[in-house]
Amino acid sequence: MGQEKGRERCVLVGLQMNANGRELLDWAISRVAEEGDRVVAVHVCRDSDLKTTTTLSLIEMLDDYLAAYEGFCNLKQVALVGRVSRGNSIRKILVKEAKHRDAFKVVVGANKYYSLGGSASLAKYCAKKLPPTTSVIAVQNGKVLFERVIAKPSPGGEPKPMEKVDISTPRLHNVEAGIDQKEEAKDDDSLGGSVTVPVQKPAEPSLGWPLLRRRDDARKLSVVQWVMNLPNRSLSFTRLQLDLIKELNSVLSNNCSNCRWFRYDELHRSTNQFCSGSMIGKGGNSQVYRGCLANGQQVAIKLSKLSEEASTNFLLEVDIITKLEHKLIVPLIGFCIEDNTLISVYDYFPKGNLEENLHGENAKSPLPWAVRFKVAIGVAEALSYLHSGCSKPVIHRDVKSSNILLTDEFEPQVSDLGLAIWAPTNSTYLTHDDVVGTFGYLAPEYFMYGKVSDKMDVFAFGVVLLELLTGRKPIDDENPKGQESLVMWASPILERGDFMELLDPDLNENYDEVEMRRMVAAASLCITRRARLRPQMREILTLLQGEEDMEARMRCHVDASSDTLDCEDDEAYPCSSIRSHVGLALLDVEDDASLASFEQSNLGSLDEYLRDRWSRSSSFE
Structure with missing residues (x-):
């Protein structure tokens, strides 16, 4: 009324x-x-x-x-x-x-x-x-x-107006x-x-809530549309929303991000009522729509179902992403909570993601080498920032080609920090009971033991480098038996040093040989089985940029590997009851399916796989 x-x-x-x-x-x-x-x-x-x-x-x-x-x-x-x-x-x-x-x-x-x-x-x-x-x-x-x-x-x-009270x-x-x-x-x-x-200050006539603005009114934030009179709204669910909104407001007040609240009707209009024609992506519990805000800005709007777990994860994602400031990491423009839906708003990139441009059916032409190397440098720079360049280290946990967006100039943009966590500061790794991530990119120590560290991002980045070099998907069950996994297929080639066999034939030998060798060396180092032997991302970045002697770095890595070759610790050779990563990856799932949790199954011996996978004499013929 x-x-x-x-x-x-x-x-x-x-x-x-x-x-x-x-x-x-x-x-x-x-x-x-x-x-x-x-x-x-x-x-x-x-x-x-x-x-x-x-x-x-x-x-x-x-x-x-x-x-x-x-x-x-x-x-x-x-x-x-x-x-x-x-x-x-x-x-x-x-x-x-x-x-x-x-x-x-x-x-x-x-x-x-x-x-x-x-x-x-x-x-x-x-x-x-x-x-x-x-x-x-x-x-x-x-x-x-x-x-x-x-x-x-x-x-x-009509009733006379109420007197104002300070x-x-x-x-x-x-x-x-x-x-x-x-x-x-x-x-x-x-x-x-x-x-x-x-107790509470009356609403001000200007847009936005006093709670969501700084005391100096430096930030003007939109009103979250709040519908409290729906008949199926329970008190406990209301508390869940209110707790999340309280925490989100606290996050906004403690950083200088431009992230803001959106009104639901604004986002609803921007996507033509979230019509199917505006949908550009769909996952197990979320949908992504393309929208155009009133100021003409093109945005990607992600809708996720609200639950206790989703609320916790969303809050952590917002807390992390609003504290980051890097030109190659996609920022969060804003968010909204409507009924039982979490809504987040990001920049829209018409070029799509790296996966689509490398493997997609609608890719107009193969990505030229210059673009591939530019992407490799950019992603390495963004991950190096996450691991050691920001105020508090961050582990992405879902580095993959579909999470690397491309600008019109093919500048890479690392996106989707939905699984990101703060890195441990008093230990080298954390241990998680559940395994999350994407098939084909999971580091061995993570899927075997749940060990979480920045080295799992390094491993996943190595897989992305192999994608850029070969044009192959991380997991492709259409390939011949034994070659479904990109890592398994590429490993013996890397060990033999037959780099020409790695390269995407669509490149037609149009590549820079020095850059190619740097990328091959970086990929080989990143997918090293032992996490402690993988370099830090800042070292990978300097290697790709040519600031580090590639041959000296590789000799150092070989020596370190030789020193630990006979050390069969739990990280190197787990008991055979732990199952094969490759077996998991080749389950009947889509390439980008995420692994929420996994149990042991009769998929073959990981012990045998890893010994074969990383033995210097293995051939996989």
Whole structure:
């Protein structure tokens, strides 16, 4: 219902400071209050209450009691005010407060133990005493037991505007709500000693929420569209959303990123109502749409289903990506939470990703060598930044060709930090029970033991380098038996030093031999089985750029490998009960399918595979 500018309606809620009161207040804010309204929570203090406490103590208690609603009120853009009123007749106090404030609606609880006059007797009394322009509602356990519908006001009879009150800056909290009500037989018309406790600042006329702007108003952020009156919205799900929004606001306030909140209707319009023609990608739990914002900016909009796990992962992704600042890492433009959907907004790249340009059916022509080498340098630079160039090291965990986007100038852009985590600072690796990532790119120590370190990104980058060199997919079951895995196929060729056999025939020998040898050397180092023998990404970058002596580096690597060749530790040769990476990769799944978790299965001996895979004398013929 629209309101005149400069006017605000008053929704008065009578409550006691207990669990029932929280339930009622939650109901009133979510179901009754609208944008720009003022909700006045009135607690009646009887004389008998002052025998054990003071008015000031009650004010402080009410302030703390209502503090839990500040985040909720920011979402709804309503003002919340607490009021302690002295008197022995709850119903008369509420009527006087409602009249004094020209209340648009009065919401009270129903006492199921009260028999005289019925459980809704308090609401019926208020309806009898208040003017017909005031709606009165009695609620119990989220159900309306009594409602006096508001009458249309006569011309000129609209409630007068509320007086403005100076209110302190709000804090952000979670939310619960409700009421309990007990009618007293003794009446007292006095309102003496009533005190107003300001809790939440009224909504400002400008766009954006005060909560989502810096105190100096340096950042103006859009309003998150919040629909609280859907019949299937549960309180626990509401809390999940509110917790996430609270944390996201905290993340935004603690960095200088330009990331912002989007309104759902803005994103809805930008994608032509998320029509199928706008969809450019689809995964197991997400869809990606192409959109055009009102300012003409082309964006990619990702929709994911909200759950507890998704909420945790999304928060971590936002926390990481908003702290990064690199020209070759795709930034997060903004996000939105709508109903049970997480929405994230990124730049759109018409050229698509590296996988499409290398292996896609719609690729117009083979990527020239200059572009391939440019991509290799750029991705190495971005990963080096993640591992050692930013304030806190990051492990991407899902480096692959489909997560490398290309600009119009074929500049690579590392994207999708949905699986990224902060790297350990007090140990060389973490251990995870579940394995996540993409078939064909998983490092041996990760899929065998769940060891997580930046070296798993190094291994995956080596696979990307092999894709650039060969034009082959990481896993392709259309290849001859034994050659389905790119790593398995390329390894003996690298060991023989027959580099010409590696190269993509579509290049037609149009390549720079020095650059090619650098890339081959880098790929060989990256896919080293032992994680501790893989170089850091900054070393791979200097090798690709020609700043490091390639032959000296390779001799050093060979010597280190020889020193540990006979050391059959758990990283090198695990027990045969752990199964083959290749066997997993060749399951009946798409190339980019992600592995959420994996159990041991009878797919062959990884022990045998690794010994063959990395033996200097292996031939795979």
